[in-house]
Amino acid sequence: MTSRDPDPDASADVVARLVEVTRQHGDGAGAVRALKGVSLDVAAGELVAVMGPSGSGKSTLLNLAGGLDRTTSGEVEVEGVALSGLSAADLAALRRRRVGYVFQDLNLIPSLTAAENVMLPRELDGVRTARARQEALAALEELGAADLADRFPEEMSGGQRQRVAIARALVGERRLLLADEPTGAVDTLVGDEILGILRGRADAGAAVLVVTHEPRYAAWADRVVFLKDGEIADAAEAGLVSAR
Amino acid sequence: MTIRHGLLALLTQGPRYGYQLRAEFEASTGATWPLNIGQVYTTLSRMERDGLVAPGEQDEQGRVVYSITDKGRADLERWFATPVRQADRPRDELVIKLAMAMTAPGVDVARVVQAQRSATMRTLQELTRAKRGAGVAQRLVLDSMIFQAEAEQRWLAHCEAVLAASPKEGA
Numbered sequence: 330m331t332s333r334d335p336d337p338d339a340s341a342d343v344v345a346r347l348v349e350v351t352r353q354h355g356d357g358a359g360a361v362r363a364l365k366g367v368s369l370d371v372a373a374g375e376l377v378a379v380m381g382p383s384g385s386g387k388s389t390l391l392n393l394a395g396g397l398d399r400t401t402s403g404e405v406e407v408e409g410v411a412l413s414g415l416s417a418a419d420l421a422a423l424r425r426r427r428v429g430y431v432f433q434d435l436n437l438i439p440s441l442t443a444a445e446n447v448m449l450p451r452e453l454d455g456v457r458t459a460r461a462r463q464e465a466l467a468a469l470e471e472l473g474a475a476d477l478a479d480r481f482p483e484e485m486s487g488g489q490r491q492r493v494a495i496a497r498a499l500v501g502e503r504r505l506l507l508a509d510e511p512t513g514a515v516d517t518l519v520g521d522e523i524l525g526i527l528r529g530r531a532d533a534g535a536a537v538l539v540v541t542h543e544p545r546y547a548a549w550a551d552r553v554v555f556l557k558d559g560e561i562a563d564a565a566e567a568g569l570v571s572a573r
Numbered sequence: 574m575t576i577r578h579g580l581l582a583l584l585t586q587g588p589r590y591g592y593q594l595r596a597e598f599e600a601s602t603g604a605t606w607p608l609n610i611g612q613v614y615t616t617l618s619r620m621e622r623d624g625l626v627a628p629g630e631q632d633e634q635g636r637v638v639y640s641i642t643d644k645g646r647a648d649l650e651r652w653f654a655t656p657v658r659q660a661d662r663p664r665d666e667l668v669i670k671l672a673m674a675m676t677a678p679g680v681d682v683a684r685v686v687q688a689q690r691s692a693t694m695r696t697l698q699e700l701t702r703a704k705r706g707a708g709v710a711q712r713l714v715l716d717s718m719i720f721q722a723e724a725e726q727r728w729l730a731h732c733e734a735v736l737a738a739s740p741k742e743g744a
Contacts (some may be wrong), residue, residue: 345634380694382734391626525705544726545719548697553692563687567702 330558342373343406344505344532344536345394350403363389365559366403371538373504376531378539378547381556385521387540388509395428395507396420407505425454429498429506433513436492437482437497444478447497454501457493457548468496471533488519495526499535506530508539511548524549576608581625581649588629591617591639601710604664617678620645667725682736690729697722715729 343567352364355376364386371377371394381387393405397411405412408425413422437446447465464542469475482490491511498506508527512520524539524546531537531551539550547553553565576598582596583589588667595613598606625645629638641649667689674680693744698721704715 382730446617543723544694544697545701545723546693548701548719550698553694553698555693563691565691565698567695568700 343370344373344408345369345371345538346404346406347390347394348404348406350390350393350405351401352386352393352398353401363467363559364393367556367559367561368403370393371505371536371552372511373534373536374531375552376528376537376539376550378541378550378553379556380541380544380553381562382542385556386559387542389559391507391509391538391540394428395505396424397430425450426501427503427505429495429500431494431498431504431506431508431511433510437494439482442457442479442481443474443485443493443496446493450497451501452558456501463501467497468500469493472496472503472529486519487515488522491515491519491523492526495530496558499530504535506535506537509538510541511539512541512543517545520546575652576612577620577625578649578652580613580616580620581641581645584626584639585646585649588634588638588640592640593637602714609675614624683733686729686732686736690733691728693722693725693729 337446337476347367348362350367351362367390369377379387381389384422389398392466393400394407396405396407396415402411407423412423415423416515433484437443438449440502442447443463444465447468448461451461451464456464466475466478469478469492472492472495474489474496477485477489479491480489482493485493495506498508506527511527516521520543527537527539528549539546539561541547552569555562555564579598580594583594583601589597591613594617595608595610598608598613615739617626621628621639623644624642624647626639627642629640631637643708671682671685674682674685700715700719700722704712704719707715
């Protein structure tokens with residue numbers, strides 16, 4: 330289950346690293362700096378939440394961490410690979426193989442079953458159908474959603490759909506899970522369930538980075554980073570206050 | 574918090590010793606309201622005086638089992654049927670601190686707000702951690718505290734936005 334004291338080897342196992350990252354949109358007088366020198370590590374087994382008002386740079390940070398967007402300066406590394414040096418094709422390959430995304434609207438394909446949705450990224454990656462299905466079923470099983478395999482998205486509850494989306498994000502060997510407001514407009518019970526699932530993935534060894542504006546969901550994280558005007562304003566780390 | 578009604582509620586499950594009541598009270602509230610055994614016995618003897626509980630025979634160790642009376646049950650029913658009033662909350666130190674930070678010269682209000690946001694977030698993280706593996710009653714108690722901490726977070730985020738839009742006068 331949860332290890333309260335991460336062992337030193339595990340904490341050194343950084344899956345995503347941002348070093349002095351800036352992102353500027355536009356040039357000259359009209360330039361907007363969305364991020365102004367942000368450094369952040371997310372290790373295997375760690376759940377990190379990024380909080381901040383809209384326009385603070387939260388989603389920009391997430392997109393940069395997953396290679397969906399390029400930095401203006403600074404460096405992003407995923408499992409030790411510096412993204413700035415990669416060609417567009419190599420970056421796309423790294424995204425497919427190493428990074429899983431969960432978005433608010435889930436993007437499950439309505440005409441495919443849960444298993445088929447989860448298989449999709451593997452098939453796109455050239456994995457044969459039988460093996461992709463095997464991996465998909467294993468991923469669903471791990472999330473306690475094996476019984477959903479043959480159901481279509483419209484036959485599932487919000488929490489169930491979210492499980493499938495997370496299975497799809499983690500199928501294969503991907504260890505970095507990025508979630509942008511994964512709770513959307515669900516009620517707090519389902520929202521807690523979703524964060525419980527992400528927490529479980531982190532406890533099982535994934536590196537999870539969640540962007541949320543809801544304090545109650547950020548509270549599931551080991552570390553909460555407050556972003557303000559493109560800079561890290563402060564961070565709250567769980568377990569440090571027990572001495573108070 | 575009314576200890577009296579908490580103890581009466583526990584006694585509806587059957588007669589209990591004082592030390593049992595204390596343990597069960599803490600278990601069902603997730604140790605949110607630690608009671609000392611003195612409070613339990615003082616409350617029990619007051620309730621005995623008011624006819625809400627009745628003591629049984631003393632056992633060989635001098636311990637007494639208490640049970641709830643009909644009057645006690647009626648009192649408890651009334652309690653469950655009456656909504657708790659808002660207010661009666663002690664004056665909130667944080668609100669006063671922020672108001673004072675706004676007026677006192679040389680205080681960085683934004684820093685006060687951010688320090689509080691981080692501290693409240695750590696509390697939220699601890700509460701959330703405690704919730705894993707908790708029983709349903711305990712979970713609901715923790716949820717209540719989580720919602721309160723969350724409300725404070727929202728208010729602090731709001732303060733931050735207000736301060737950004739209209740900085741402290743004279744600053």
